[in-house]
Amino acid sequence: MFSQRSIRSRFLIQLIIASVALMIIFSSILYLFIQSSIYDEKRNELLGIAENICSYKSLVDAQENSNDAMLGLTVELVNRHTEQQQIDFYEMESDAQTLIILLYPFNLIEDSYIKISKNITPTKQLLKKILNSIFIINAIGFLLVIVYAIIFSKMLIAPITGLNKRLSNMNEHMIRPLVVQELPDEFISLGESINHLINRIQNFVKYQKELFIGAAHELKTPLAVMKLKNQVTLIKKRSPEEYVDAIKVNNKTIDEMNAIVASILNIGRQEGAQLETPIQADVIAILRRKANDFALLAESEGKELQMHFEPNAFMAILQESLLNQIIQNLLQNALKFTPKGKKVLLQSRLNDEGLLIEVIDEGCGIDDTVDLFAPFKRQGNKSGAGLGLFLAKSAADALGGELELRNRDDHSGTVASLLLRSKLHCILPIKSK
Structure with a gap:
């Protein structure tokens, strides 16, 4: 003692x-x-x-x-x-x-x-x-x-002792968030930070299991296709053209496997990015740069990318690469599922909790019954490994933000929103242009 x-x-x-x-x-x-x-x-x-x-x-x-x-x-x-x-x-x-x-x-x-x-x-x-x-x-x-000091000091560290006891009894199968309302006022902020960390651990455990199972399944299927194609080709003598077709099928399957492996490698790179030292960055400036990059891509596909940012600047301490990855994925998905001649809107605004960033498209919407943030979950018949939203969700959790997908209320389309909470970021004075 x-x-x-x-x-x-x-x-x-x-x-x-x-x-x-x-x-x-x-x-x-x-x-x-x-x-x-x-x-x-x-x-x-x-x-x-x-x-x-x-x-x-x-x-x-x-x-x-x-x-x-x-x-x-x-x-x-x-x-x-x-x-x-x-x-x-x-x-x-x-x-x-x-x-x-x-x-x-x-x-x-x-x-x-x-x-x-x-x-x-x-x-x-x-x-x-x-x-x-x-x-x-x-x-x-x-x-x-002395008696009063011992009792009083024990009372002061009782919340920490309780938190330590609860956390020490947790494992990956029994992780429960803390009830912050039961904590003293001085420990509410600590409890919220612990709950944020617990939420990240829960998502990590959940999605990592799904990632391993999904990766095994996604790689097993093309390997089975390649093996079956080769076995059928070797049953009897074939013409040179048929052998060429078999090789082309194998190459296409290998490309698909390479795409899956590349996406899995991106997960590792993202985890490394989470360990980067946060820097002071203007979130609005990052959004503008991303919007300008994708505006040309949208125009080339016969679509229009609109932008509306409020306030003029929003300074925060964060890992810029993670924010870039989230915005890039949301814009890619929005343009992918938006028909030709339609619009995609990238906007930002302040609310009671922080800065809300939204990407609104005019596509076919999403299936609310499916966890689209899980690895290898695909929407519609579009190509891809199904890891983009998984990576975006992981990056949002690392930034202390909240990523959400929902269908539009006015007409068909999807609203993808990222909330950067002011409580979890070092918000600096807003600059005027």
């Missing part, structure tokens, strides 16, 4: 040291105040007696109602030769007794002084008892501070 690396141990030590220092300072001030008050009272008492003696020339007349003040009191007249007539007040020990002595000028011509001695041994013993009581109270207070 008292490891130097433990936050709880450092908290306990600092709290104990601060509490002890505070108790010592407070106790010292309290004791000195009590002692000073008692001595001031005794001094004023002796001064009053001396003044009355000088005024009335009689101790009895001076002390009409002060019998208690006479206890342990000794008055005598002494001569003292000093250059300045002054009042002296001091304490001295005599025969196991403590006396306070006042020298008060009586006759300035004869240099005589009234010497008043008062036995304050009971008062001294009382002060000693007070000091001992303060020590005992401080000792009890010190123990209470």
Whole structure:
């Protein structure tokens, strides 16, 4: 518990040291105040007696109602030769007794002084008892501070201990998000970050399994086609043209397999891109560059790519290559499924959560019952390995964003949206053009 690396141990030590220092300072001030008050009272008492003696020339007349003040009191007249007539007040020990002595000028011509001695041994013993009581109270207070510090520090780290216990019991088959509403306010942000990480792990485990199964299936099918074609070709002697056709079929199948392998390699490259150091980038500028690149491609296919960006700039700290990959995939899919003569719109706008980027096409729409983000899932009869949206979803998760596909409400077509949350990005002041 008292490891130097433990936050709880450092908290306990600092709290104990601060509490002890505070108790010592407070106790010292309290004791000195009590002692000073008692001595001031005794001094004023002796001064009053001396003044009355000088005024009335009689101790009895001076002390009409002060019998208690006479206890342990000794008055005598002494001569003292000093250059300045002054009042002296001091304490001295005599025969196991403590006396306070006042020298008060009586006759300035004869240099005589009234010497008043008062036995304050009971008062001294009382002060000693007070000091001992303060020590005992401080000792009890010190123990209470230690108990309180241990309980309080345990209460402070209870949420972390609970999170650690829950996370340590998780595995790839039992990953559950945290209920952030049950956490203290100070730990809500941590809980949301952990849930974001858990969501990424869940998607990674889910899609990696599907990726391995899908890759095996996708590669097994063309290999079976190649083997069957070769077996049929070798059953009997064929013409040169038939052998050429068989080789062409094999080459086409090999190209398909190469495309699948290339897509799988892109997954590895993307995982490497996730480890890149985030940089400050203008998201709107990236969107404009991508839109200009695809505008020529759309025009060559007889389609139109429109763009509308708000605000003029949106600065964030992120991996630019991942954002490029998402936008490129969404634009490729939109242009692929949009008929000739139709339009594709790339737009951005701010909402309550951050920056929303949308790619809206006029294609045939999507099947809502299919998880299009799973690997090797294809829409329609278009060519491709079916890994594009899988890569885009993985990149969006790495950026802390949310990628969504839905059908348009007004007419046929698809809306692909990417939400970059301001909470998970370092948003900088918007630039004006």
